[in-house]
Amino acid sequence: MTNTRAFSAPGKALLAGGYLVLDPQYRSYVVALSSRMHGVVRRKTSNSESWFIVTVRSTQFNGDEWNYKVSKPAGYEVYEVNGLRNPFAEQVVKVVVSYCQPNVLNMSDVAVEIYSDPGYHSVGESKLKKNEEKQFRFHDSTITEVPKTGLGSSAGLVTVLTTCLLSVFCRGLDVGSEKDLGIIHNISQIAHCQAQGKVGSGFDVAAAVFGSIIYQRFDAKLIENLPTSQSRDYDAALRDLIDTTNWNFTHDNITLPSGIRLIMGDVSSGSETTKLVAKVKTWYNENYPRSLNVYREINDGNSKFIDGIEKLTELSKKDPLSYESLLKALDSGSDTKAIPVISQIRQAIDQVRRNFQLMTQESGADIEPPVQTELLNQSMQLKGVLTGVVPGAGGYDAIALVTTESANIPSQTLNNERFSAVTWLDLRQENIGVIEENPLHYEGLQ
Ligand SMILES: Nc1ncnc2c1ncn2[C@@H]1O[C@H](COP(=O)(O)OP(=O)(O)OP(=O)(O)O)[C@@H](O)[C@H]1O
Numbered sequence: 001m002t003n004t005r006a007f008s009a010p011g012k013a014l015l016a017g018g019y020l021v022l023d024p025q026y027r028s029y030v031v032a033l034s035s036r037m038h039g040v041v042r043r044k045t046s047n048s049e050s051w052f053i054v055t056v057r058s059t060q061f062n063g064d065e066w067n068y069k070v071s072k073p074a075g076y077e078v079y080e081v082n083g084l085r086n087p088f089a090e091q092v093v094k095v096v097v098s099y100c101q102p103n104v105l106n107m108s109d110v111a112v113e114i115y116s117d118p119g120y121h122s123v124g125e126s127k128l129k130k131n132e133e134k135q136f137r138f139h140d141s142t143i144t145e146v147p148k149t150g151l152g153s154s155a156g157l158v159t160v161l162t163t164c165l166l167s168v169f170c171r172g173l174d175v176g177s178e179k180d181l182g183i184i185h186n187i188s189q190i191a192h193c194q195a196q197g198k199v200g201s202g203f204d205v206a207a208a209v210f211g212s213i214i215y216q217r218f219d220a221k222l223i224e225n226l227p228t229s230q231s232r233d234y235d236a237a238l239r240d241l242i243d244t245t246n247w248n249f250t251h252d253n254i255t256l257p258s259g260i261r262l263i264m265g266d267v268s269s270g271s272e273t274t275k276l277v278a279k280v281k282t283w284y285n286e287n288y289p290r291s292l293n294v295y296r297e298i299n300d301g302n303s304k305f306i307d308g309i310e311k312l313t314e315l316s317k318k319d320p321l322s323y324e325s326l327l328k329a330l331d332s333g334s335d336t337k338a339i340p341v342i343s344q345i346r347q348a349i350d351q352v353r354r355n356f357q358l359m360t361q362e363s364g365a366d367i368e369p370p371v372q373t374e375l376l377n378q379s380m381q382l383k384g385v386l387t388g389v390v391p392g393a394g395g396y397d398a399i400a401l402v403t404t405e406s407a408n409i410p411s412q413t414l415n416n417e418r419f420s421a422v423t424w425l426d427l428r429q430e431n432i433g434v435i436e437e438n439p440l441h442y443e444g445l446q
């Protein structure tokens with residue numbers, strides 16, 4: 001196993017800052033999740049050819065496999081030898097090869113096995129395979145046919161595949177080093193943006209790399225202004241963007257206060273983020289400057305939410321007894337209006353939700369449609385619930401509740417008709433981003 005390394009990166013839930021985070025002036029609150037994407041990379045035997053193959057395999061999804069041939073007749077050429085498509089994997093191979101400039105002569109082939117934790121996809125007819133260390137679900141369908149749950153699978157894939165390939169082409173890669181994490185982040189953002197065609201805010205990639213963060217995006221022009229990959233300036237411009245350019249973005253690590261956790265409810269079919277974003281952008285432009293005021297109201301609510309969470313963390317450290325009784329008050333379901341920090345957090349989220357409901361009515365984008373409003377309002381009646389939102393772009397696919405550790409949401413909602421459409425996901429917040437794993441922990445799982 002000497003030529004083998006393994007890495008993993010977390011999924012995400014955007015609790016505050018949906019839509020606004022597309023604009024660099026607004027902050028967002030992103031929680032990394034315990035459902036992780038994993039990559040096990042090994043160098044195969046070297047060959048005497050003037051090219052090498054990068055194999056990306058997802059045994060979990062019907063043995064999906066993509067083989068990228070890397071050659072350098074003039075500039076680098078990368079293509080999938082069977083014409084199969086995985087835009088995210090392909091873009092990562094292209095960007096990493098352009099950045100690392102590996103020698104194609106006598107270069108060993110590289111194989112990466114990807115595994116995704118159960119939370120990323122609906123269970124369906126999948127079968128569970130496990131060893132003492134890991135467990136993954138195996139589907140009889142290809143990756144694009146298995147419904148996703150909105151945890152950021154493409155961001156996790158891009159981040160973990162980038163890290164795997166860098167560990168082969170850039171000897172001595174250390175995910176504990178700020179410098180190397182920065183390179184992983186920059187390459188992953190570039191590959192993810194280029195693969196998606198649409199430029200998201202990158203919060204999902206930043207969370208995959210850095211963990212739970214307060215995130216303010218980089219200027220989209222940094223990537224948009226890259227020359228085309230066919231241009232002879234591309235390699236130098238790419239290296240400059242990755243190694244020396246100041247991306248001027250924020251990724252301050254955060255953690256939910258002790259005794260507080262996140263629980264995700266998977267509601268039903270996913271929502272098309274791209275379509276929602278397009279409708280909101282149209283609404284914003286057609287209703288400016290009133291829409292700017294709406295955004296300012298939402299941003300004020302987001303900031304008060306973040307400030308309230310920080311106050312909870314401070315209280316838990318400075319006055320553990322008062323903090324303990326605050327958690328008990330939440331758990332008992334008693335009236336907590338007299339507790340200022342709880343009122344602050346709840347009023348902040350109510351302010352955000354009221355404006356999301358207005359945008360839903362006016363834009364036609366189902367950010368917080370009535371059925372989700374009802375579900376969140378019902379959730380607020382449950383013991384231990386501090387607050388709840390539709391995460392990210394919203395829509396019909398999920399709700400996210402911030403609760404006490406001891407709140408047992410699944411048992412409180414069992415046989416409750418109002419929650420019949422909700423599957424509580426067995427995951428929680430996790431503050432760490434990309435980490436190195438023990439490759440032996442993946443043995444026997446294929
Ligand atoms: N385990 C995996 N193995 C290989 N490719 C993967 C894997 N997980 C995700 N991908 C790639 O990412 C694509 C899904 O990305 P897409 O942008 O459609 O969804 P997403 O917004 O990342 O999903 P979600 O946030 O719901 O997880 C897949 O079609 C595939 O190309």
Ligand SMILES: C[C@@](O)(CCOP(=O)(O)O)CC(=O)O
Binds near residue numbers: 150
């Ligand atoms: C709408 C947006 O702000 C958040 C999308 O979040 P999600 O993919 O629904 O988790 C888009 C973005 O930030 O990339």
